[in-house]
Amino acid sequence: MIHMFEKVVDPKGIPATNLLFLGDYVDRGIYSLEVCVFLFCLKLNHPRNVIMLRGNHESRAMTEHFTFRTEILQKFHDEEIYELFIKCFEAMPIAADVNGDYLCMHGGISPELRAKTDIENVNRFIEPPLKGFLCDLLWSDPMDDRDARKMRFSPNPQRECSVKYGLDPVKEILRTNNFISVIRAHQVQVDGYKMHRWGGHQAFPSVITVFSAPNYCGEYNNKGAVILIENDKMNIK
Amino acid sequence: MSIANLYHTVDGKTVPKLDLIRKHLMIEGHIEKECLVKILQEVTDVYRNESNMLRVQEPVIIIGDIHG
Numbered sequence: 188m189i190h191m192f193e194k195v196v197d198p199k200g201i202p203a204t205n206l207l208f209l210g211d212y213v214d215r216g217i218y219s220l221e222v223c224v225f226l227f228c229l230k231l232n233h234p235r236n237v238i239m240l241r242g243n244h245e246s247r248a249m250t251e252h253f254t255f256r257t258e259i260l261q262k263f264h265d266e267e268i269y270e271l272f273i274k275c276f277e278a279m280p281i282a283a284d285v286n287g288d289y290l291c292m293h294g295g296i297s298p299e300l301r302a303k304t305d306i307e308n309v310n311r312f313i314e315p316p317l318k319g320f321l322c323d324l325l326w327s328d329p330m331d332d333r334d335a336r337k338m339r340f341s342p343n344p345q346r347e348c349s350v351k352y353g354l355d356p357v358k359e360i361l362r363t364n365n366f367i368s369v370i371r372a373h374q375v376q377v378d379g380y381k382m383h384r385w386g387g388h389q390a391f392p393s394v395i396t397v398f399s400a401p402n403y404c405g406e407y408n409n410k411g412a413v414i415l416i417e418n419d420k421m422n423i424k
Numbered sequence: 425m426s427i428a429n430l431y432h433t434v435d436g437k438t439v440p441k442l443d444l445i446r447k448h449l450m451i452e453g454h455i456e457k458e459c460l461v462k463i464l465q466e467v468t469d470v471y472r473n474e475s476n477m478l479r480v481q482e483p484v485i486i487i488g489d490i491h492g
Binding site: 215219222268312379380398 | 434439440446449452460461466467468472476477481484485487488490
């Protein structure tokens with residue numbers, strides 16, 4: 188992860204562009220502490236240029252079930268440090284609007300999402316519930332391409348919570364709020380990204396997934412990608 | 425890594441030295457508890473004052489899952 192940074196941060200440590208992180212900084216790797224400390228220091232230096240959203244792993248339930256809590260207790264032998272991390276995660280914002288064109292969050296949309304104000308009005312300073320609006324923003328997934336035009340929402344058995352969303356509800360949210368696409372993370376992709384082209388191959392994808400952890404869990408052999416938006420154009424790196 | 429070593433003042437603002445912390449973390453260097461607590465409390469305050477939905481302008485790099 189830190190190697191990746193050398194590409195986007197100049198030697199003086201000033202990001203050449205704004206940076207928007209879509210969450211899931213911790214768990215499943217052995218350097219979650221180091222990643223967090225580096226990103227927090229980056230954020231403290233450039234609070235307006237570095238935006239860090241919350242992912243589903245930035246929660247008590249996930250960090251207890253996976254590796255982050257154990258990592259912190261091994262490195263610090265101190266429950267207080269872990270509790271401060273949880274407080275920190277609960278304070279992270281949950282969505283971003285890039286240029287007024289892209290709606291960004293970790294997981295995706297919710298059946299309860301109509302307008303941007305729905306996001307602005309939710310209480311985010313909590314452990315994410317197992318269902319409902321805040322859960323969906325952090326947990327939901329786009330449907331498989333073959334189902335996306337057939338259904339609005341469906342259950343999400345792989346996650347054991349939240350929903351999968353199809354083309355129609357995404358289109359409605361994009362149209363109502365004047366966005367072009369939803370950009371989200373949350374699912375490993377072989378190439379590090381996926382364009383969910385549910386409107387046909389010519390149409391701009393309604394949903395884009397970006398995943399930046401290469402060789403996830405040491406077993407997927409996937410690439411990590413990031414999206415650069417500049418001069419109204421999108422590039423994958 | 426201690427608070428005294430890590431923090432410096434830039435434009436009247438006391439912030440962590442980025443290059444120093446990056447090099448220190450690359451060698452898996454230790455961070456004193458007091459220092460980590462300060463970083464966590466400061467960054468939590470920054471997040472807490474942000475709204476649920478933030479506006480970001482281009483040029484921007486969007487980064488997905490990192491997972492430690």
